[in-house]
Amino acid sequence: MRGGITVSEATSERTPVDVAVGVLIDAKGRFLLTSRPEGKVYAGYWEFPGGKLEAGETVEEALRRELREEIGITIGAAHPWKVELMDYPHARVRLHFCKVFEWTGAFEMRERQAMAWQTLPVEVTPVLPGTIPVLRWFADERGFAGATHREL
Numbered sequence: 001m002r003g004g005i006t007v008s009e010a011t012s013e014r015t016p017v018d019v020a021v022g023v024l025i026d027a028k029g030r031f032l033l034t035s036r037p038e039g040k041v042y043a044g045y046w047e048f049p050g051g052k053l054e055a056g057e058t059v060e061e062a063l064r065r066e067l068r069e070e071i072g073i074t075i076g077a078a079h080p081w082k083v084e085l086m087d088y089p090h091a092r093v094r095l096h097f098c099k100v101f102e103w104t105g106a107f108e109m110r111e112r113q114a115m116a117w118q119t120l121p122v123e124v125t126p127v128l129p130g131t132i133p134v135l136r137w138f139a140d141e142r143g144f145a146g147a148t149h150r151e152l
């Protein structure tokens with residue numbers, strides 16, 4: 001007989017995949033969102049740029065690599081901000097959100113994403129579920145009341 005593990009228990013026990021996420025903030029306090037490229041899950045949804053850690057990488061190393069690969073910039077220091085676990089049907093992810101205030105190079109959307117500098121409330125839509133808590137943290141930091149983004 002197989003153990004009594006139900007599908008939902010198995011799902012909640014999935015080992016999370018670590019993801020490094022960059023919250024780029026410019027001199028005006030705007031933050032950068034990019035759209036997920038065609039061919040990825042949640043294609044077209046807006047998110048903070050980033051990606052999965054490769055073996056042996058720190059969060060900061062992964063973030064530096066991903067932002068170079070995906071949007072063409074070289075970041076300065078990555079300041080760890082918050083860590084969030086998200087359960088999606090496709091994966092369980094541990095999102096390491098880092099604030100980034102300095103970078104060099106010109107933005108180049110190498111995966112043909114779109115980019116948008118945003119403030120609250122966010123105007124682009126739809127926003128990836130794993131991005132929504134970040135908007136709430138910004139709202140709390142900035143004393144912003146009301147909806148942080150538009151629902152689909």
Ligand SMILES: Nc1nc2c([nH]c(=O)n2[C@H]2C[C@H](O)[C@@H](COP(=O)(O)OP(=O)(O)OP(=O)(O)O)O2)c(=O)[nH]1
Nearest residue numbers: 019021047048049050051052086091093128130131
């Ligand atoms: N980059 C990013 N990913 C997020 C955010 N919120 C959120 O739930 N995620 C999830 C979506 C994905 O399941 C995962 C990131 O994986 P990904 O597929 O974009 O990473 P990657 O660039 O390494 O992709 P790949 O090479 O495996 O195709 O994290 C966010 O704000 N930014």
